[in-house]
Amino acid sequence: MVRPGGHVFLATPTPFRLREHHSRRWLGDVRRRPGYPWSSPPWQVRAMFRGATPCPLAAWRVERHPVLGRAPAQPLLAAAAQALAWLFPWQQFLFRKDGSTGVAGDRAG
Numbered sequence: 001m002v003r004p005g006g007h008v009f010l011a012t013p014t015p016f017r018l019r020e021h022h023s024r025r026w027l028g029d030v031r032r033r034p035g036y037p038w039s040s041p042p043w044q045v046r047a048m049f050r051g052a053t054p055c056p057l058a059a060w061r062v063e064r065h066p067v068l069g070r071a072p073a074q075p076l077l078a079a080a081a082q083a084l085a086w087l088f089p090w091q092q093f094l095f096r097k098d099g100s101t102g103v104a105g106d107r108a109g
Helices: 042-048 057-064 074-087
Strands: 007-013 052-055 090-097
Touching (some): 042 090, 057 074, 057 090
Antiparallel strands (some): 052 090
């Protein structure tokens, strides 16, 4: 349940790895089988929360970093951080629920 204006944070292993994170199966995120875990790609996660506004976490972290946040190329670094987020072992999403739209897990919307 998320109230309007509230946030949903989701962290899941990236599906762009050769070995699935939890079961250690080779190509486990590509070869989905019942009973085995897999990670959803970013476009499926965004589709689950289509009634919410995505908040760019990577850019936010660069902007508030004690050193990178004061760098002259800070806007460029923020854009690069957003692109490089696909390379990290975990994907992290932050969504803000809009006024009256429903979000996954919200019974009222």
